[in-house]
Amino acid sequence: xxxxxxxxxxxxxxxxxxxxxxxxxxxxxxxxxxxxxxxxxxxxxxxxxxxxxxxxxxxxxxxxxxxxxxxxxxxxxxxxxxxxxxxxxxxxxxxxxxxxxxxxxxxxxxxxxxxxxxxxxxxxxxxxxxxxxxxxxxxxxxxxxxxxxxxx
Amino acid sequence: xxxxxxxxxxxxxxxxxxxxxxxxxxxxxxxxxxxxxxxxxxxxxxxxxxxxxxxxxxxxxxxxxxxxxxxxxxxxxxxxxxxxxxxxxxxxxxxxxxxxxxxxxxxxxxxxxxxxxxxxxxxxxxxxxxxxxxxxxxxxxxxxxxxxxxxxxxxxxxxxxxxxxxxxxxxxxxx
Numbered sequence: 001x002x003x004x005x006x007x008x009x010x011x012x013x014x015x016x017x018x019x020x021x022x023x024x025x026x027x028x029x030x031x032x033x034x035x036x037x038x039x040x041x042x043x044x045x046x047x048x049x050x051x052x053x054x055x056x057x058x059x060x061x062x063x064x065x066x067x068x069x070x071x072x073x074x075x076x077x078x079x080x081x082x083x084x085x086x087x088x089x090x091x092x093x094x095x096x097x098x099x100x101x102x103x104x105x106x107x108x109x110x111x112x113x114x115x116x117x118x119x120x121x122x123x124x125x126x127x128x129x130x131x132x133x134x135x136x137x138x139x140x141x142x143x144x145x146x147x148x149x150x151x152x
Numbered sequence: 153x154x155x156x157x158x159x160x161x162x163x164x165x166x167x168x169x170x171x172x173x174x175x176x177x178x179x180x181x182x183x184x185x186x187x188x189x190x191x192x193x194x195x196x197x198x199x200x201x202x203x204x205x206x207x208x209x210x211x212x213x214x215x216x217x218x219x220x221x222x223x224x225x226x227x228x229x230x231x232x233x234x235x236x237x238x239x240x241x242x243x244x245x246x247x248x249x250x251x252x253x254x255x256x257x258x259x260x261x262x263x264x265x266x267x268x269x270x271x272x273x274x275x276x277x278x279x280x281x282x283x284x285x286x287x288x289x290x291x292x293x294x295x296x297x298x299x300x301x302x303x304x305x306x307x308x309x310x311x312x313x314x315x316x317x318x319x320x321x322x323x324x325x326x327x
Contacts, residue, residue, distance in 0.1 A: 027288055034180045034291075042180060049173055080237075084266045085173045088288045 004146030028090030029151035076105035164188040168234035195241030230302045236265035260300040
């Protein structure tokens with residue numbers, strides 16, 4: 001029981017940290033609610049899909065920004081798509097970078113766009129890392145015989 | 153089809169979205185609410201699934217024909233939920249095609265969008281959409297779908313039904 005309590009405490013601290021720092025928002029808790037005995041790996045599946053999809057989108061954005069004549073509308077479309085996906089998993093910081101990115105697209109500001117793309121890649125990488133940590137904690141709780149707490 | 157059989161039958165929702173993540177989420181949201189779900193990635197695939205063929209569309213030459221008779225509704229669909237922003241046929245285009253079809257026009261349509269644009273919302277509602285959901289869609293939104301579900305529809309050849317051209321949900325005589 002001690003081990004479970006320990007892991008659960010760590011889980012609480014970690015989720016609070018993620019919320020506080022803006023890595024995740026309320027939407028992530030909503031996502032967790034969709035996970036149940038019928039779909040026990042749902043959150044992990046969605047998150048994996050998200051990161052796979054974002055790799056593709058980042059490549060598309062980079063490609064579009066490399067053109068001699070940049071099609072900012074096309075770049076904006078990719079960012080819009082990515083923003084939508086980020087919103088689904090509660091990736092608060094990523095969403096915010098997307099907002100800036102779209103503004104730069106509208107202003108046809110190439111440098112701004114390139115900076116935002118870089119930021120997206122960095123933030124994405126960081127979020128992936130954090131979520132892997134979170135999932136590992138959850139695995140520890142389950143392995144110790146406990147159940148994963150609800151997200152407030 | 154008797155009423156007992158119809159009630160035991162789960163409601164079937166057709167979900168349309170070009171984004172794989174959105175499809176996965178919508179599907180899960182709907183299944184959590186005990187709906188049967190078919191998810192497709194485009195408006196044209198949706199129409200194909202519904203048994204309608206875009207003969208008048210110039211770009212749709214290669215859609216394989218599922219049924220020889222284009223007035224025959226293939227499967228029972230109680231509600232359609234579609235993304236607004238899709239390449240090719242938008243959710244709005246899809247909504248219009250459904251409302252223009254004698255066979256499909258009674259199927260309720262719900263539109264989803266990540267953009268909160270009043271003009272867009274109004275356009276869809278005016279065209280006959282039942283609801284407009286802002287993404288990310290919540291369980292509380294999905295709970296609003298129940299009263300809109302098309303009841304009393306059976307998967308038979310609609311041309312055999314004496315009432316099939318009538319508006320409303322009246323093909324089941326018992327209530």
